[in-house]
Amino acid sequence: MTAHQAIHRLDYTAPAFLIDRVDLTFELDETDTRVSSRLVIKKNKGLQSNTPLILAGEALQLESIKLDGAPLPASAYQRDDATLTIPDMPDEAILEIVTRINPASNTALSGLYASNGNLFTQCEAEGFRRISYYLDRPDVMAKFTTTLIADKQKYPVLLSNGNRVGSGQMDRGRHWVKWVDPFRKPSYLFALVAGKLVAQCDTHVTGSGRSVAIEVYVEPGNLDKCAHAVAAAKKAMQWDEERFGLEYDLDTYMIVATSDFNMGAMENKGLNIFNTKYVLARPDTATDADFDGIDSVVAHEYFHNWTGNRVTCRDWFQLSLKEGLTVYRDQEFSSDIGSRAVQRIQNVRALREYQFAEDAGPQAHPVRPDEYQEINNFYTWTVYEKGSEVVRMYATLLGREGFRRGMDLYFKRHDGQAVTCDDFRAAMADANHADLDQFALWYSQAGTPxxxxxxxxxxxxxxxxxxxxxxxxxxxxxxxxxxxxxxxxxxxxxxxxxxxxxxxxxxxxxxxxxxxxxxxxxxxxxxxxxxxxxxxxxxxxxxxxRDFSAPVTLAYPYSDDELVFLMAHDDDAFARWEAANSYAVRLLCQQYAAVLRGEKVVVPEQFCEAFRALLENTALDPALVALMLDLPRENYLLEQLDDVDPVKLAQTCQSVRQQLARSLRPQLWLRYQQLNDGQPYHYSGEQVARRSLKNICLDYLAELDESMIGELLAQQYRKADNMTDRLAALRALVNRDGGEAQLADFAGTWAADALVMDKWFALQATSRRPGTLTRVQTLLGHPAFSIRNPNKVRSLINAFCLQNPAHFHAADGYGYAFAADRIIELDAINPQIAARLATCFNRWTKVDTHRRVLMRTELERIAAHPDLSGDTNEIISKALAA
The missing domain is CATH 2.60.40.1840 (Aminopeptidase N, middle-beta domain)
Structure with missing residues (x-):
């Protein structure tokens, strides 16, 4: 395994050169794009005068270099695979560089790449260096002017950052569009899009009376799925003005959706590029969770305009400065437009399942890491979700008004700057005359307190x-x-x-x-x-x-009676849910121990009675009841145990569910029928809550081996007027004997809709029925699957390896071998996606001895693969060191 050099936070030095202005001209072509950059560069005052200019660059074909208008001879610079160095650089100069790139060959989807005949960029964290030689670091902030030139028939839409200031026709059927971004930004926020796209447009009028155009661009045929994303943008703009006094600062806010994207979305200044998953939605194609995800992600990327763009991070170690803060902001937004209690519980549940495991595993790192090999690997649950909890603690300690004072001071001090987590903490402390020195440990100490x-x-x-x-x-x-x-x-x-x-x-x-x-x-x-x-x-x-006031684990010797009491009486919704969750965790761990002793699973009557009381309490929010009835996930339970047999753990969970279903059948049936009222679909808080409880009742009923239940599932599948109900029925059918007819019908109906087919892949990848891995392997050859598309990889391969512990951890080790094969295959195509899949091996020391041996063997096989990328190398090497 190739060694990769670590980068250390304490080694940070200010840039030797700054860039005042960037003029970019792109002559766009799918296989041969010519990029001309004109950089106005000056030396950073106070630093050594003899420092060379070192620009980052990867996979670039250099055509020419000029310094102050004169061609630069080859003897005046050095170039390798990652840098362009000019030793004798004047204090101030204009540097002109022309490079050529091949977007079609860019399978890593970093830099400028082609997707379905269109061109997109992804420059965070270090993608701009795959476009042009540049000081590709977040503390170099410049004003960008971008001119895009392309064949008008092939690329009728040409978009970039900032405001559109000009356009025109050229020879040979080409056209041009010029964009000017009046705000300084680092190169990771640069973006361009070119292609055959259509837009849904709207307008937002700010509190100060400015009219802002909202434009959501998608491929033709998807325009009828954009309304919710447009509405989400308008809600986010209004909320940010009312909650934090922050208005949008450009003429147009643009979102562009692409199906080939490594992340969820990207906040490039004025031109946010999104995964289609977080833009496209209609009731018949998207679930309630999808609509909710669009609200959240659109808000998140929009909120970055201030927390990330206007004030950005000094270096990548400070990533949580923008991401943790913006996750907190999008969670608060979702809480204000929906159910605050449900939003909080869902956020905490995900944090515990994924981030707590990260904190306890080989990839554990502080919210502000001290070192990294590949920055792409630090877009983690710790930086985002734990970072958000750290920001939330400021609000808890200082109060809502105190937090707002801190935010106001933060923007007053640092607008237009690249700063650190310490600068944010200082603003919070100074605005409130608070002692937050010890609070800095949340940024520097890893692990869950x-x-x-x-x-x-x-x-x-x-x-x-x-x-x-x-x-x-x-x-x-x-x-x-x-x-x-x-x-x-x-x-x-x-x-x-x-x-x-x-x-x-x-x-x-x-x-x-x-x-x-x-x-x-x-x-x-x-x-x-x-x-x-x-x-x-x-x-x-x-x-x-209460309200999960800090991201910690807690042990208190509650009796079962006390947990039942809190489930019924606590006026804090999170604490109420927590009582139910703690009781369920205790029960499942006890019954798993019984299974290991060869005993039968027995669910105490008191537990059944507590769940029965929840079902019969029609005064309680149905969404909260649904969350309390939903048993803890197997991945979360695995973290509570050692030397785990995941297959027996899964069998224990299913046995508990089956016993609950038998005991509570009358209440489950009655509540399902009450909620299944035949009302037309509408995405509203009340309806979402009712559907969530209805479908968890259905999920429990599906555990019963009764023909009547099978008919009920088939009936809901047939009659559903929305994807939420249809998918809930299909999920239950896939986990029972039968269901093949509905699976085939679903695929036949939605074969042309990529996002809906992703749901179809994920259902089969997470099925608990025998032969799941064989079906997954077969689906790799399905016409709708492509291993080059991150969404497809996540929906089929990642879903199996990360969300189906019973089959992934099968005793024969075939699940581990399958994962290793796919990691090696993906590493040659898209290292970022390979590295994320490789985290499926992170907790290999938690399973029993037999499985540990099998998992370590596969880890060593991956590590021995020649030319392993730095992204995957870092994950695998840390896992092996556990």
Whole structure:
């Protein structure tokens, strides 16, 4: 395995040269694009005067170089596979470089590439160097002017960053369009799009009265699927003005959708390029989750206009500065336009399943990493989702108004700059006169903090004491950890289900809520704290980590009775769900241990009664009930155990589900029939909630081996007027004997719709029925599948390897061999996608000895493959070192 040099955060030095202005001219062609760049360069003041100019460049054919108008002889520069160096560079100069590139051969989808006859760019993190030689780093910010020239018939639409300032006709059927971006930006935010596209347009009028054009571009035939994305953009613009006082700053906001994209979307200034998954939606082709995802991702990329573009990151170690902050902003947006409780629970559930596993595995790293080999590998759950939780803790500690003061100061200080996570923290601290020095540890320490909480009730004194001990587990490269600054939100509930007024013996340890409030935020700064609540009328049940006030794990010795009590009475929706989730985790782990002992799975009646009460509680939000009934995922359970047999764990989960279905059949059937009211589809919070509960009832009923249930599933599949209900029925059918007819019907109906076919692939890849891997291998040859398309890889290969633990971890090891084969194959095509798939081996030390041997063998086989990319090499080498 080839060694790749690590880059260290503490080695950062300011750029030796700055670029004031960039003039780019593209003569576009699918196989031979000519790029002319004119760079106005000056040396960075205060740095050594004899420093050479080193420009990054990859896979470029150099045609010419001019310095201040004169051709630069070959003896005046050096070039290798990654750089162009000019040793004797004047303090100020105009550098003109002409390069040629072949977009059609760019299967990595980084830089300028071809997709279905159109041309797109993806420059984050280091894709611009595949377009032209440049100082391709985020702290070099310049003003860009871009002229696009192309055959008008082949590329009638020509888009780039900023404002469209001119266009015209040329010879040989060509045309040109000129774009000027008035705001400085780093090269990773550059974008261009050229092709045969159509647009749905609308207008947003800002609070100051400016009219902003909204244009969503898609391939012909998809225009009827754009309305929701346009509406999402308008909602996001309005929300950002009202919540943070931030208006859009260009004449036009553009979104372009492509089916070939490594990520979800990209926030290029004024020209956001999206994966089609997060743009195209109609009720018959997209699920409620798809509509929700479009709202979230459109908002996320739009919000980057300020948190990422106007203020960007100094270096890639600061990636969470823009991503964690913007994820927090899009989560708050989704909470405000939908159900805040449901949004919070869904975010936490994903964080625990994926980011906590990342924190506990070989790829563990701080929110602000200290080193990396390939920056592409640090677009992680830790940087994004844990980073978002870190930002949320600022808001928890400082309050909503205090957080807004911090944001206002951040923009006032740093608009137009490339800055660090420390600059953001300083703005929050200074705006609120707060001590946030210890809070910096959230950026530098990896691992998920653990809170061990014990309680003591003094009946005579009517005092309740919580003793909280915190610790952070060792992670690769960080054996010892310091205590963190953690906000712990608590309430105390009496036996009637009422929250009690809280008075602390020492009021200085609470940061939120006045004495007597029913909800308090306690600040943890030491390894151990004692919090004593006084003047209580009775022995309470504590509600802990309300609204998930910090990204930590928590241990408290709740009895089963107390968890059932909190499920029924806690007024904090997250804590209510958490009680149900904790009870389910406890039950499933206990029953898995029983299975290992050769005993039968037995679901206690108390657990069934708790679920029965949820089904019968028609006053509770149906979406919250659905989340509470949805048992923890097997991947999450695997993290709670050691030396796991994933197949037996999956069998345990299914046995529990089947017993619950048998016990709760009358309530499940009744609630399903009540919710299956035949109302026409409408995407609204109320309808989404009703469908979510209806379909989880259906999912449980599908566990019953009854012909009546099979007929019910087939009937919902046939009669559904929307993809949410149709897919729910098909998913259940795929996991039962039969269902082949509906699978064939689905494929026949939607063969021409790539995104719907992705759902069809994923259903089969995640099926628990025997022979799933064989079907997946067969589907690799399906006409609708292409291993060069990231969406197809994610829907079939990644879905099997990352979301089907029972079959991926089959005892024969064929799942591991299949994954290794695909990683090696993909690495030669698209290293970013290969590296993400390679994370399926991250937790190989969690499984039993037999499987560990098989997984390590495949890891070593991948590592031994010649010419392994740096992206995949980093993931595999860290996994082997675990």
């Amino acid at each position: 653990h809170l061990d909480i014990a309680s003591h009730w003094d009946d005579a004194a009517q005092r309740f004491t919580l003793t909280v001990r915190q610790s952070v587990p060792p992670t690769p490269g960080q054996a010892e950890k310091l205590p963190m600054h953690i906000p712990l939100a608590v309430a105390l509930i009496d036996r009637r289900g009422q929250t009690l007024p809280l008075h602390l013996a020492d009021e200085s340890c609470a940061t939120d809520g006045a004495a007597g409030a029913h909800h308090r935020v306690l600040e943890l700064r030491e390894a151990e704290h004692r919090f004593t609540f006084v003047n209580l009328p009775c022995h309470p049940v504590p509600s802990l980590l």
